[in-house]
Amino acid sequence: MYAGAPVRRRARQSSEGAAAALSLGFTTAFLSVVVVLPIAALVWASRDNGLHQFWQVATQPEAVAALELSIGAAVLVALVNAVVGTITAWVLVRDDFRGKSIVNAVIDLPFALPTIVAGLTLLALYGPQSPVGLDVAFTRTAILLALLFVTLPFVVRTVQPVLHELDREAEEAARSLGASELRVFASIVLPNILPGILSGVALAFARAVGEIGAVVLISGNLPYKTEVASVFVFNHIQSGDQSGAAAVAVVMLLISFATLLAIGGIRFLLTRHERA
Amino acid sequence: MSIQIRDVSKRFGAFQALSGVSVDVESGSLTALLGPSGSGKSTLLRIVAGLERPDTGEILLAGSDATELAPQKRGVGFVFQHYAAFKHMTVRDNIGFGLKIRKRPRNEIRQRVQELLELVQLQGFGDRFPAQLSGGQRQRMALARALAPEPKVLLLDEPFGALDARVRAELRLWLRRLHSEAHTTTVFVTHDQEEAMEVADRVVVMNHGRVEQVSGPRELYDAPANEFVMSFVGQANRFGSSWVRPHDLRVRLAPGESTREALIERVAHLGFEVRAELVRDDGERFTVQLTRDEAENLELASGQIVYVEPTRERTFA
Amino acid sequence: MRRYSLRFVALGYLLLVLLGPLAMIFWRAFDRGAGHLWTSLSDPNTVHAFKITLIVAAIAVPLNTVFGVVCALAIVRRRFRGAGLVNAIVDLPLALSPVVVGLSLFLLYGRTGWFGHWFQAHGVQILFALPSMVIATVFVSLPFVAREVVPTLRELGDEQEQAAHTLGASGWTTFWRITLPSIRWAVIYGVVLTTARCLGEYGAVAVVSGHIEGQTETATLRVQDAYENFDVPGAYGISLVLAVMSVVVLVAMTFFKPNQEVTA
Numbered sequence: 001m002y003a004g005a006p007v008r009r010r011a012r013q014s015s016e017g018a019a020a021a022l023s024l025g026f027t028t029a030f031l032s033v034v035v036v037l038p039i040a041a042l043v044w045a046s047r048d049n050g051l052h053q054f055w056q057v058a059t060q061p062e063a064v065a066a067l068e069l070s071i072g073a074a075v076l077v078a079l080v081n082a083v084v085g086t087i088t089a090w091v092l093v094r095d096d097f098r099g100k101s102i103v104n105a106v107i108d109l110p111f112a113l114p115t116i117v118a119g120l121t122l123l124a125l126y127g128p129q130s131p132v133g134l135d136v137a138f139t140r141t142a143i144l145l146a147l148l149f150v151t152l153p154f155v156v157r158t159v160q161p162v163l164h165e166l167d168r169e170a171e172e173a174a175r176s177l178g179a180s181e182l183r184v185f186a187s188i189v190l191p192n193i194l195p196g197i198l199s200g201v202a203l204a205f206a207r208a209v210g211e212i213g214a215v216v217l218i219s220g221n222l223p224y225k226t227e228v229a230s231v232f233v234f235n236h237i238q239s240g241d242q243s244g245a246a247a248v249a250v251v252m253l254l255i256s257f258a259t260l261l262a263i264g265g266i267r268f269l270l271t272r273h274e275r276a
Numbered sequence: 277m278s279i280q281i282r283d284v285s286k287r288f289g290a291f292q293a294l295s296g297v298s299v300d301v302e303s304g305s306l307t308a309l310l311g312p313s314g315s316g317k318s319t320l321l322r323i324v325a326g327l328e329r330p331d332t333g334e335i336l337l338a339g340s341d342a343t344e345l346a347p348q349k350r351g352v353g354f355v356f357q358h359y360a361a362f363k364h365m366t367v368r369d370n371i372g373f374g375l376k377i378r379k380r381p382r383n384e385i386r387q388r389v390q391e392l393l394e395l396v397q398l399q400g401f402g403d404r405f406p407a408q409l410s411g412g413q414r415q416r417m418a419l420a421r422a423l424a425p426e427p428k429v430l431l432l433d434e435p436f437g438a439l440d441a442r443v444r445a446e447l448r449l450w451l452r453r454l455h456s457e458a459h460t461t462t463v464f465v466t467h468d469q470e471e472a473m474e475v476a477d478r479v480v481v482m483n484h485g486r487v488e489q490v491s492g493p494r495e496l497y498d499a500p501a502n503e504f505v506m507s508f509v510g511q512a513n514r515f516g517s518s519w520v521r522p523h524d525l526r527v528r529l530a531p532g533e534s535t536r537e538a539l540i541e542r543v544a545h546l547g548f549e550v551r552a553e554l555v556r557d558d559g560e561r562f563t564v565q566l567t568r569d570e571a572e573n574l575e576l577a578s579g580q581i582v583y584v585e586p587t588r589e590r591t592f593a
Numbered sequence: 594m595r596r597y598s599l600r601f602v603a604l605g606y607l608l609l610v611l612l613g614p615l616a617m618i619f620w621r622a623f624d625r626g627a628g629h630l631w632t633s634l635s636d637p638n639t640v641h642a643f644k645i646t647l648i649v650a651a652i653a654v655p656l657n658t659v660f661g662v663v664c665a666l667a668i669v670r671r672r673f674r675g676a677g678l679v680n681a682i683v684d685l686p687l688a689l690s691p692v693v694v695g696l697s698l699f700l701l702y703g704r705t706g707w708f709g710h711w712f713q714a715h716g717v718q719i720l721f722a723l724p725s726m727v728i729a730t731v732f733v734s735l736p737f738v739a740r741e742v743v744p745t746l747r748e749l750g751d752e753q754e755q756a757a758h759t760l761g762a763s764g765w766t767t768f769w770r771i772t773l774p775s776i777r778w779a780v781i782y783g784v785v786l787t788t789a790r791c792l793g794e795y796g797a798v799a800v801v802s803g804h805i806e807g808q809t810e811t812a813t814l815r816v817q818d819a820y821e822n823f824d825v826p827g828a829y830g831i832s833l834v835l836a837v838m839s840v841v842v843l844v845a846m847t848f849f850k851p852n853q854e855v856t857a
Contacts, residue, residue, distance in 0.1 A: 019764045023667040030660050031682050034732050038697035039685075041707055045700045088603040095600055103604065105847040109611055111786070112839040112846060114793030116813045117832040120820065121614035124621050124829075131617075148610055169360035172327050173418075175347045176354040177374035177425060187373075191364040203687065210690025213795035213813070217820060230692040230796065237696060237800055246700065249693045256688040260681060273364050273405040 042253065046246040058247040065224045066232035067251060073140070073228070074208035077147040078201045085155025085204075086197055092156070093163040107157070110150050115213025122146050123218045138220030143228065146214040151207050155200030162196035195270040199263050206259040210252060277338045277351070277428035277461050278303040279324060284333030285485075286319055293319045294485045297333070304459045306452070308466055308476035312508070316485040317465045318433050324463070325354050325431050337429070350429075353422030357434040359414040361406035367417050368393070368402040374425035392420040395454075412443040423460075432464035436471070448475050469509045473497070481505050503592050513562040517591050522551070522565035524588040527574055535583035538562075543576050552576055554584065615836065622833035625826050633827040634834065638807045642815040643834070648723070649798075649811065650791040653730040657787050661738025662780060666772070668739075669746040680743075686735045694732050695800025698725055702801075721803035726811070729797035734790040738783030745779035745851070746772075782849040789842045792835065 046054050057063070092104055110118065122145055124130075127137035136142045166189065174184045212230040219226040221235070229248055236245035279301035286294040294316040301307050309317040322328045324335055326347035334343045342350055362370050368389050375385045393399050396416040406414055415435060422430060435451075436444040452475050455462050466472050472479045473493040481488040481496065481504075489501040500506040506519050513520045528535060538554040541561075550571035552564045564584065566576075576582070622630055633639070664683060668676050686694070702719040703709045712719050719725045753775065757767040773780075795813040802809040804818065812831055819828035 019768075020667075020671045023663045024671060024673060027660070027664045027667045027679065030664075031679065034728065034735065035682055035685060037707070038694070038701045038732070041701035042693070042697035084602070084606050087599055088606070091600050091603040095596060097600065101847075103607065105843060106607065106611060108843055108846050109615065109839070112789045112793075112843040113615075114795065114813045114816075114835050114839070116795045116816045117618065117793075117835050117839075118614060120816060120828060120832050121617045121621075124617040125613050131620075132613075145610070149614065152607075152610060167358075167360060167363070169356045169358065170362055172347070173354060173356060173360040173421070174362070174373070176325055176327070176350075176352060177421070178348045178377040179373075180348060183377065188362060206688035210688075210693065212690065212692050212799075213793075217817065230690050233690075233692045233696060234796070234800065237699065242700070245696055249690075249696045252690050252693050256685065256690070256693075259688050260684055264681075273407060 039253065042246060042249060045242065046250040049243065053243070054247055054250075057244050058251055060244070062223050062227070063229075063232060063244065063248050066227050066229045067248065069140070069143070069227070070209050070229035070252075071255070073143050073147055074205045077144060077151055077208045078205040080148060081151055081155045081204045082197055082201050085152070085200060086159055086193070088156045089159035089163055093160060107153050110152050115150060115211065116217070118149050119146055119214040119217040122149060122214065127218065137218055138222065138226060140226060142218040142220075143215055143226060146218055147208040147211060150211055150214050151204035154204040154207065155197060158200035158203070159193055159196040162193045166192055195267050198266045198270070202259050202263040202266070206256055209255055278336075279429060279461065279463070280334075280336040280339075281320070281324065282334045282336065284320065284323060284330045284335070286316075286323065286328065286330050292485055294323075294330070297482075297485070297487055299480055299487060299490065301461060301463060302478075303338075303461050306455045306462045306464075306475065306477045308464055308472035308479045309482060310466055310469055310472040310479050310509075311482035311488075312467055314484070315482040317467075317480075317482050320482070321431050321433055321463065321465050324429075325352050326350050327354070351425075351427050352429045352431055353425070353427035355415070355418050355422050355430070355432040355435045357437045359406070359411075359418045359438075361414055361418065363406055366403050366405060367398060367409070370406065370417055371420045371424050373421060378425060388424060392424055395423075396420045411439050412447065415439065415447065423458075428461065430460050430462045432462070434465050434467070437466075444471075451475060473509070479509075481508065483508070500590070506590065506592070511563060511565070515556075515560060515562070515589075518586075518589045519591065520562075520586040520589045522563045524586055525562075525564045525584050526587055527552075527564060527566065527570075527576070528583045528585070529574060531583045532585060535585040538582055538584050540576060540578055540580045540582060542578055543571070545571075550576070554582070556584075618829060618832050618836045622826070622829040624829065629826060630830045630833075633824070633830045636827070638810070639812075639815060639827070639831060641807055642810045642812045642831075645723070645726070645810060646792060646812040649727050649730050650788060652727050653734055653791050654784060654787050656731055657734055658738050658780065658784055660735070661740075661742055661783055661787075662773075662776070664739045665742035665746055665776075666768075669743055670751060683736050683739050686733050691729075691733055691794065691796025691798075692800060695729055695797040698729055698732070698797070698801050702728075720801055721805065721809060723809070725801040726798050726809065729801050730791050730794050733794055733797050734787045737786040737790065738780060741779040741783035741786070741851075742776050745776050749775055778849060778851060782846070782851060785842060785845045785849055789839070789846070792838055792842070 088107070092100065122142070123137060125132065126134050126142060126145060128135055136145070171184050171188055174188045179187065210230055211228075212234065215228055216231060219228065219231070221227050221231045229252055233245045233249050233252070236242075236248075281297060281299040284294055284297045285292075297316070297320060309320060311317045319328060323330050326342070326345060330343065334341055336342065337350060362373065365373070371392055372385045372389045375388060389402070393402055396419060398413060398416055398420070401409065401413065406417065409417065419435075436447050439447065448471060451464075464475070473496070476493065478490065478492055479496050480490045483504050489496060489505045491499075496505065496509050500509065503519065506512050507514070511522050513522060513525070531537065536556055538556045540552050540554050542553045544551045545568075548568055550566050550568055552566070552571075553561065554564060555561050574582070664679070667673070668679060699720065700706050701708055702712065702725060704713065708719070717724070753771050754767050757771045762770070793813065794811070795817070798811055799814055799817075802811070802814065804810060804814055806818070810818065812835055816828050816831045816835070819825075819831065
C-alpha cells in the first residue's frame with residue numbers, strides 16, 4: 001500500500017540480519033583466536049608423543065605430589081569459605097552496624113589487589129619478620145593462608161544476592177508452625193541459598209587450584225612439600241621440559257572444565273522446583 | 277481460645293503504628309480487622325502471632341500472658357497475603373511441615389495431609405511444587421498448612437488480597453464455611469469492607485493505629501460510631517456536618533417541604549441498582565442509590581432537575 | 594547473643610585475612626624511609642615496568658570491552674545454537690590457572706607452535722615481547738564485561754529496542770542511542786573489573802614475557818624480581834603503588850556496583 005514501507009522494512013531486516021551475523025562472527029573469531037586456539041594447542045602438544053607418554057609424564061611422583069597438594073588445599077579452602085563466606089554474607093544482609101558498607105566494600109579487595117602483592121604482604125605478616133610472631137613461611141599453612149585470601153570474596157558474593165531475595169515471610173511461616181530458629185535456617189533458608197553457596201564454592205575451588213601469584217613467594221616451592229601444581233608447570237617451562245609442564249597443565253585444564261560443568265549442573269538440579 | 281489485646285502500642289522509627297489498642301476476641305468467633313493502609317491492622321495481627329513485639333501492652337491467649345512468648349510456642353496458624361510458600365518443598369511437604377516439627381508419626385502425617393488436601397480441594401496436586409500452582413491454589417495450600425497442626429487460633433493477613441475477584445469471592449465463602457464447621461477462633465485482616473461485612477461475625481474498624489469501633493456488621497453500617505466509620509463502611513454523602521447514605525435520599529419530581537433542588541449529572545445502571553450522581557443548588561455533589569423500578573418510575577436521566585430529601589441522616593459530635 | 598557472635602566471627606576473619614596484609618604493605622614500604630622509597634621507585638627499570646603494565650591494560654581493556662558488549666548482544670538478543678557453548682568458553686578464564694593460559698600461548702606462538710612458524714618467518718616477535726603479553730592479558734580478563742552485561746541485557750528485555758524500531762530507527766541508531774545507554778553502568782562496572790584484572794595479572798604474563806628487565810616486565814613481574822634479588826624494600830615500594838591503584842579500583846568497584854545487596 002505504501003510504496004516506501006516494504007523497501008525500508010526489507011532494508012532494516014537485512015541490516016538487522018547483517019548485524020546479527022557480524023556480532024556472531026566477531027564473537028566467534030575473537031574467542032577462537034584468544035581462547036580456543038591456544039587451548040587446542042595445549043591439548044595437542046600434550047598428546048604429541050602419544051597418550052601413553054602423556055600418562056607417564058602426568059603420573060611422575062613430583063607432578064602427582066604437586067597436584068595432590070593443589071587439590072587438597074583447594075578443597076580445604078573451599079570448605080572454609082563455604083562456612084565463613086555464608087556467615088559473612090548473612091551478617092552483611094541481615095545484620096546492621098556502623099561501617100557495614102565499608103566492610104562490604106573491603107570484601108572485594110582480593111579481586112582488586114594483584115596477587116603477587118597479596119603474596120608479598122602475607123609473607124611480611126606471617127613470615128620470618130612477622131610482627132605478630134607467626135612464622136609459617138615455606139609451609140603448607142602459608143599456602144592455605146594465601147589461598148584463603150584470594151578466594152575470600154567468592155562465596156560471600158554468590159550468597160549475598162540469594163540471601164537478599166529470600167522470602168522472609170516463609171521463615172515467619174515456619175516459626176508460626178513451631179520451627180526453632182535452627183530448624184528455620186536448616187529447613188527453609190539453607191535449601192534456598194544452597195545453589196549460591198555451591199557456585200561460590202566451585203569458583204573458589206577453581207581459583208585456588210590454579211593460583212600462582214599469591215603462592216609463589218610465600219610457599220618456597222619445595223618439591224613434594226610446598227610445590228603447588230601451578231608452580232610445577234611454571235618451573236618446568238623455565239627448565240625447558242615442555243611436555244612435563246603440558247601434561248600437568250592439561251590435568252589442570254580438565255579440572256577447570258569439570259568445575260564449570262559442576263557449577264552449571266548444580267544450578268540446574270537445585271532449581272528444578274522453580275520450573276513450572 | 278480467646279484473645280485479649282490490652283493497651284498495645286507499637287512504633288516503627290518515627291511512625292506510630294498502634295496507639296493503646298485494646299480488643300477482646302471471643303473464643304470460636306470469626307473477627308475481621310478492617311481499615312485502610314497504614315491503620316495498623318496487620319501490625320496488630322502480627323503482634324498477636326508473635327511475629328512482632330509490642331512496645332507496651334499485653335496479649336493474653338486463653339487468659340494467660342503470651343506477650344513474651346515466641347511465635348513457635350503460641351499455637352497460632354498464620355496465613356500470609358503472598359502465601360509464603362516453601363518453594364523448595366512439594367505441596368504435601370508444605371502442608372505436613374508443622375506436623376513434622378512436632379514429630380508426629382509418619383503415617384499420621386500422611387493421613388492428615390491427605391485429609392487436608394481433600395478439604396482444600398488440591399487432591400491431585402500433592403506432589404507438585406508451589407511454583408506450579410495458581411495463586412488461589414497456593415493460598416489454599418497455605419491455609420491447609422496453617423490448619424494442619426490444629427492451631428487454637430487462625431490468623432490471616434489480607435489472605436485474598438493478591439487474588440483476582442472471582443477467586444477471592446470463592447475463597448471468602450469457603451473460609452466462612454470452614455469456620456462454621458471447625459469453630460476455630462479466626463481473625464483476619466482486610467481493607468475491603470465488603471469482605472469484612474460478608475465474612476465476619478464481628479468487625480474491628482481501625483484507623484491511624486486506633487480502634488474506631490467494634491461491632492457486628494449490621495450495627496457497623498446502621499450505627500457507625502463516628503465520621504470515619506460512617507464514610508469507610510459503605511457509601512455516605514456529606515452535607516456539612518450531616519451524613520446521609522445514598523439509599524436514604526428520596527427523589528421527587530416536584531419540590532416538597534424539606535427538599536433541595538439538584539441536577540442529575542450522570543445515571544449509572546448497575547443491574548438491580550441504579551446510581552445517580554447529582555449536584556445540589558449550593559454546588560455540593562452527592563450520590564443517590566435507587567432500585568431499578570424506582571428509577572424507571574421517575575424516568576431519571578442526565579440533565580434532569582429533581583428534588584431530594586433525606587429520610588435518615590446522622591451527625592456526630 | 595547469636596547475632597553478636599556471628600558478627601564477631603565474620604569481622605574477625607576479615608581482619609585476620611584481609612586487613613592485616615594491607616597494613617603491612619604500607620608499613621614495610623616505608624621501612625627505610627620515604628627518600629629511599631622514592632629512589633627505588635624512580636629506577637628506570639621500575640618506571641618502564643609500570644609503563645608496560647599501563648600500555649598492556651590500555652590495549653586489553655578496550656578490546657575486551659568491545660568484545661564483551663558484542664558477545665553479550667549475540668548471546669542475549671540473537672538466539673543461536675551455540676549460545677551455551679559460547680557462554681562456557683567466555684567463563685573459562687575464570688576457572689583456568691593463569692600459568693596454564695601462559696603455557697598454551699607459549700605452545701601456540703613458540704618456535705614449534707602452529708603460529709610460531711608464520712610469525713617468525715615474517716619477523717614478528719610474539720613471545721618474549723609485548724604482543725604475547727597483551728594476548729595473555731586479554732585472555733585472562735576476557736569474561737568480565739560480558740558477564741556483567743549479559744544479565745543486565747536479559748533483564749532489560751528488548752521492548753525499548755522494538756519501540757525504537759517502530760519509530761523508524763535503524764539497527765545502528767538503536768544500538769547507539771537506546772541499547773548502549775541502558776547498559777552503560779553494567780559496562781562501566783565490567784570495565785573496572787577488567788582493569789583490576791589487567792593491572793594485577795601475573796602468572797600468564799610471567800610465562801610468555803621472559804621477564805626481560807627493562808623490556809618485558811610488568812609491575813607485578815618486577816615485584817617478584819625485586820624480591821628474589823633481595824631488594825625487599827623495592828618490592829614493597831612497587832607493591833605500595835599497586836596497592837594504591839587497587840584501592841582506587843576498589844572504590845570504583847563499590848561506587849559502580851549494580852544492585853546494592855546490602856540492606857541499609
